[in-house]
Amino acid sequence: MYLKSLEIQGFKSFPDKISLTFDKGLTAVVGPNGSGKSNIGDSVRWVLGEQSTKTLRGNKMEDVIFSGTVARKPMGFAAVTLNIDNRDNTIPDIGDEIAVTRKLYRSGESEYMINGKPCRLKDINELFMDTGLGRDGYSIIGQGRIAEIVGAKSSERRDIFEEAAGISKFRYKKLEAERKLTAAQENLLRLTDILTELE
Ligand code: ATP
Numbered sequence: 001m002y003l004k005s006l007e008i009q010g011f012k013s014f015p016d017k018i019s020l021t022f023d024k025g026l027t028a029v030v031g032p033n034g035s036g037k038s039n040i041g042d043s044v045r046w047v048l049g050e051q052s053t054k055t056l057r058g059n060k061m062e063d064v065i066f067s068g069t070v071a072r073k074p075m076g077f078a079a080v081t082l083n084i085d086n087r088d089n090t091i092p093d094i095g096d097e098i099a100v101t102r103k104l105y106r107s108g109e110s111e112y113m114i115n116g117k118p119c120r121l122k123d124i125n126e127l128f129m130d131t132g133l134g135r136d137g138y139s140i141i142g143q144g145r146i147a148e149i150v151g152a153k154s155s156e157r158r159d160i161f162e163e164a165a166g167i168s169k170f171r172y173k174k175l176e177a178e179r180k181l182t183a184a185q186e187n188l189l190r191l192t193d194i195l196t197e198l199e
Contacts, residue, residue, distance in 0.1 A: 001090035001131065003044075004097075005083045010075035011046070012039040015066040041140060047080040047102045048134055049112075049121050065106055079103040090131055100124055130166040 002024055009017040013036040020040070029037045042056050046064060053060055068074035084098040091098065094115075101113040112119050114127065128134035149157060162168045 001088055001133070002085050003082065004085045006040070006043065007079075007081040007083075008040075008043050009079045010066050011043050011064055011078040011080055012036065012066065014039065014043075015072060015075050041142065043080045044082060045140060046078075047082045047100055048128065049102070049124050051121075061104065062106060062108075065104065074106075077103060077105045084133075091127060094127075098127075100127075126169075126172075129169040129172060130163060132163060134163075 003022050005022065006020045007017065008014045008020075029040055031037050038057070042064070046056060050056055053063065056064060058064060065078040066072075066075040079101065081099055081101040084100070085096070086094060086098050087096045097115075099113075099115050101116075102110070103113075104110045112121055112124055114123060125134060133139045149160065159168070162171065
């Protein structure tokens with residue numbers, strides 16, 4: 001699985017639609033200070049579901065939408081699509097290509113899509129779980145992240161190893177099953193109460 005291309009429109013310093021194509025191997029993004037190199041990394045984090053405005057280097061989520069310049073009006077929305085080559089079937093049962101899209105309007109309305117079909121953020125998180133690519137994955141190592149990992153608590157470091165070993169998906173599914181079980185037990189308790197009242 002590898003990142004094939006990225007389409008950005010209205011995101012941070014990119015008002016016009018741009019398309020970046022990545023070949024297999026190493027890609028370097030070079031440019032003068034403030035030209036938008038880090039914004040490209042932010043767009044990948046964002047499309048993968050990043051919810052932390054701090055991680056995205058803003059104060060509120062709306063800050064990811066192009067805010068205008070003296071020569072150009074602000075945009076009403078930001079949209080990013082990440083195209084992934086999945087020919088090696090890293091993610092089974094979805095096809096050779098995966099396109100993930102996130103769109104945010106200035107009104108606050110937002111959309112997520114997988115291969116053009118609307119979906120929930122949860123679906124995107126589940127799709128990339130254990131691939132290392134998700135929002136909490138290790139495929140994007142930002143500035144300071146290495147120092148953060150080295151200085152992290154052992155339990156936090158374990159999360160990274162679990163994601164790499166493919167365990168996090170099972171841990172997530174276990175937690176979800178436990179949550180459903182608790183809800184079912186509470187419902188059962190409520191039903192028993194109602195039955196007792198009726199008897
Ligand atoms: P450096 O080499 O200094 O780290 P860089 O190339 O990584 O710089 P970025 O941090 O990606 O640069 O981009 C910063 C630029 O993006 C700034 O000029 C900032 O004004 C612009 N920018 C950020 N958010 C927005 C926004 N919502 N609308 C318009 N421009 C924005």
